[in-house]
Amino acid sequence: PLSPRFNIEQCTCDDSGSGTLAWYTRDRSTIQSFILELDDGTLSIYWFTFNPRIAHPDITFLSVNSDAVTCQSYEDRVVLGNVGFRKGVHYWELTINRYDDKPDPAFGVARFDVSKDYMLGKDSKSWCMYIDSERSWFMHNGQHTNRQVGGIGVGSVIGLLLDLNNGTLSFYVNDEPQGPVAFTNLHGIFYPAISLNKNVHVTLQSGLDPPID
Secondary structure, eight states: OOOOEEOGGGOEEOTTSOEEOOEEOOTTOOOOOOOOOOOOSOOSSOOOOBOTTSSOTTEEEOSTTSOEEEESSSSOEEEEBSOOBSSSEEEEEEEEEEEOSOOOOEEEEEOTTOOOSSOTTSSTTEEEEEEOSSEEEEEETTEEEEEEEOOOOTTOEEEEEEETTTTEEEEEETTEEOSSOOBOOOOSOBEEEEEEOTTEEEEEEEEEOOOOO
16 A cells, blocks of 8 residues: 655654654545554664754754764754654764864753753753863753763763663763763653754764673
């Protein structure tokens, strides 16, 4: 049978994991139902990239597969991954390809409807580590915690370990833990997220095995 045409305006999803799909049957089709297979994010290895459709307009994509980004503004802007995780253990890394004038990009996770107009971690819908050339902090809902000595430069690699079996988020810099477990009691759907300005250019690598401490 012919595949359905989805009515994007009528499709919805929420943080509880429920959603509604709406579609039109194609002309002359007698099919009235379809089988829908869902992926709940429990794969041990999961590849994803950044999502141009929901990124802040100032975000610039530098590669065909949307894994390298920068920003047109000196203000911090947010971009999300194209996959939301609800279960499982997931690890990904971001390489710093350009780092000028000591900005403080933020790396973390967020809800789908996070604000994209300012730094990640400043609202209640994002959890992050922001880091400059000398130190880092964890931030959620505007609250800064766990200042750590050690920053980034060109070539640095930021690792994020999202363990939704245990509800935790941890960070790594150049394969070393950056402080203790950053956040606990995480439940719901989380999207990989970063915020950055025009002084920073990063490349994403997903689908990696979690580090062994």
